[in-house]
Amino acid sequence: MKKLILTFALALMSIIGFSQEGGATITITIDNVTSDKGKVLTSLHTSETFMKGKGIQNAETEIKDGKVTISFKNVLPGEYAIMTLHDANENKRMDFQDNGMPLESYGISNNVMSFGPPNYDEAKFIVEDKDLDLNIRF
Numbered sequence: 145m146k147k148l149i150l151t152f153a154l155a156l157m158s159i160i161g162f163s164q165e166g167g168a169t170i171t172i173t174i175d176n177v178t179s180d181k182g183k184v185l186t187s188l189h190t191s192e193t194f195m196k197g198k199g200i201q202n203a204e205t206e207i208k209d210g211k212v213t214i215s216f217k218n219v220l221p222g223e224y225a226i227m228t229l230h231d232a233n234e235n236k237r238m239d240f241q242d243n244g245m246p247l248e249s250y251g252i253s254n255n256v257m258s259f260g261p262p263n264y265d266e267a268k269f270i271v272e273d274k275d276l277d278l279n280i281r282f
Contacts, residue, residue, distance in 0.1 A: 167218040169275045172226060173211070176282055178249060180207040182232035186214045189225050194264040199227070225267035226253040228280055249282035 172186060183206055187199030201219070205212045207230075214228075229238055230249040239247040252267040269276075 167220045168271050168273065170216045170219055170224075170226075170271065170278065171275070172214045172216075172228070172278050172280055174214075174228060174251065174280050174282065175211045177207050177210045177212060177230055178282070179232065180210065182230060182234050183207065184212045184214070184228060185231050185236065186226060186228040188216045188219065189227060189264070191223070191225075191264050191268070194225055194227070194267075195261060219271050221270075221272050223268050223270055224253075225264050225269070226278065226280065227262065227267075228252070228282075230282060251280040251282045253278060253280060255279075255281050 170188065174184060177184060183204050186203045186205065187193075188201040189199040193199050201216045203214045203216070205214050228251050231237070232248055233239065238250065241247055250262075252262045253269055254267050256262070256266040258266070269278075
């Protein structure tokens, strides 16, 4: 009887363990950060969270030699966009000049550079069942 219970418990733990894994890993590389001062803040967004605050996953990374690598794990299939910011003064937000222009470097997925705020439709990409490697430029 003990063997049966132990076997059942191990089988249940295996099933639970496998069910928690899933989705793709998105690895983002940014290799043109202008200084190692501060941190890089990166957010994974859906259309519902884009430009409205925190993403569905968020990361804060130190900079080494002008480069960072960030990974978002267990991302379910769907449509997403990434926003990233060099928070040089570590105040956890983007700083602006008096005329509204950003003081700190930023980038979005698909490396779209436009005048004005980022646009979700230009930054979106599709996650399927395999891992993605993205390079974002500031």
